Amino acid sequence: MSEPGTVARLIEHTGSVQAIAFSPDSTRIAVGGSDSVLRVRPVGIGVDVDMPTGGSVTGIAFSPDGTRLAVADFEEVQLRDASTGAILWHGPLAPANSVNTVRFGADGQIVAATDTLVAVLDAANGAVTRRIPVERPLIRDLDVSRDGTRVVLAIDERHGGDHHNAGSARVVDLATGKKISELTPDNAVLAVAFSPDGKQVLCCSADDSTRMFTAEDGKEVWRVPEQVPQPNDELDLSQRGPNCVAFDPKKGRWTVVGGADGFARVLDADTGDEKGRAPKLDPGVPDPGLGAVTHVAFSPTGTLAASACIDNVVRLFNLEGKPLYANTTDEVLTMRFSPNGRWLAVGCFDRALVIDNGETHQV
Known part of the structure; x- marks a missing residue:
């Protein structure tokens, strides 16, 4: 049995690794x-x-049965045979616009997105069945509900500029293209995530807030930084700078939020109260000057979370922030758990690593 944190597979590249996907049975990885x-x-x-x-490949998704791969290949969406690589169909969404994301949705459909467009494609032949334009771009992030019927979009209207009053998050019905609700943080929205049942949306925005909304009507449920500071909080709550989020996929009981202050915080999904953070520092220890957290993810078990920081450390930790391992890597560009939770894959500038989380931490 491997120790948690052991690198089980190293996949060399000659460029940056921007997309990773595991097969549904967790036996294969596409990079x-x-x-x-x-x-x-x-x-x-x-x-x-x-x-x-x-x-450049910027998005990959295995089909639910593991036999096909949806691929965002520069301006094209492709469907490939997962065993041979044969292209079953391919085509652009919008000329001169890179495809950033591909996911499998409901009823044999594929959801793909550029900076300004979400499209629904028929997985059988690649025909675009619905186009959902975003009038004031950019689509900074998106998530598809588990049942594949809805998408939530994080909108940044002035990417790289003044974010004040320049964004929102919105929930859209993929079958009709109609907006179901609009979630309106004060500034550009940076990241979004659906709860497992699709009833709530977690988002963080450029106003340094993390908020929970109801997906159906856009009602705000709770907001951080309006919580009470923790005993060891040396930084003002408004300086957390949240920029990446993830939901516990098991029961939707917990969320994890990565911030510019270097901490990944586990928050109660019902209240926003902090349960733990990683790295877990001893009381009285000076601020170590941690690098900003760039990626967070929740294990399928719902008991572990992972973070990657610009200090080039990947951490796996429990809900209280207790570490299972902290691996030094190159800068992480993408991160993904396997469906069974046994593996954590990270993509860097010239390689991908598959890290073993240990047999006791898989579904």
Whole structure:
């Protein structure tokens, strides 16, 4: 049995790794990036498959049965055979616009997005069945509900500029393209996540707030930083700078939020109260000057979370913030748990790493 934190697989690249996906049975991993090769590798024993691509791969998703791969390949969406790499169909969403995201939705459909457009495609032939334009771009982040019927969008209207009163989050019905609700933080929205049942949306915005909303009517449920400071909080709550979020996928009981202050905080999904944070510092320890958290993810078990920071450390920790491991890596560009929770994959500038979380921490 491997110790938690052991690197089980290293996948070399000649460019940045921007997208990672595990097969539904957690036995294979697909890795893509800027070097125009999509690599499918067994986590254990199996056959390596290399799939040449036309450009930079920015999104990958396995079909629910694991036989196909949806790929965002520069301006195109592709559907490939997951075993051979054969292209079943391909085509652009909008000329001269890169595709940033691909997900499998409901009823054999694929959801794909550029900076300014969400599209629903028929997985059988690639036909676009619905286009949902965003009039004032940019789509900074999105999440698809677990049942595949809705999408929530994080909108940043002045990317790289003044974020004041320049964004919102909105929940959209994918079948009709109609807006169900609008969630309106004060400034540009940076990240969004649906609860497992799709009834709530967690979002963080450029006004340094983290908020929970009801998806159906956009009502605010709670907001941080309006919570009471924790005993060891040396920074003002308004300086947390939340920028990435994730929901506990098991029961939706917890959320994890990564901030510019270097901490990943586990918050109660019902109240926003803090349960723990990583790294977990001893009382009285000076601020170590941690790098901003860039990625967070929740294990499928709902008992562990992971974070990656610009201090080049990947951490796996429990709900109280107790570490299971802290691995030094290159800068992390993407991060993903396997469906069974056994593996954590991270993509860096020239490689992807599959880290073993240990047998006792899998579903």
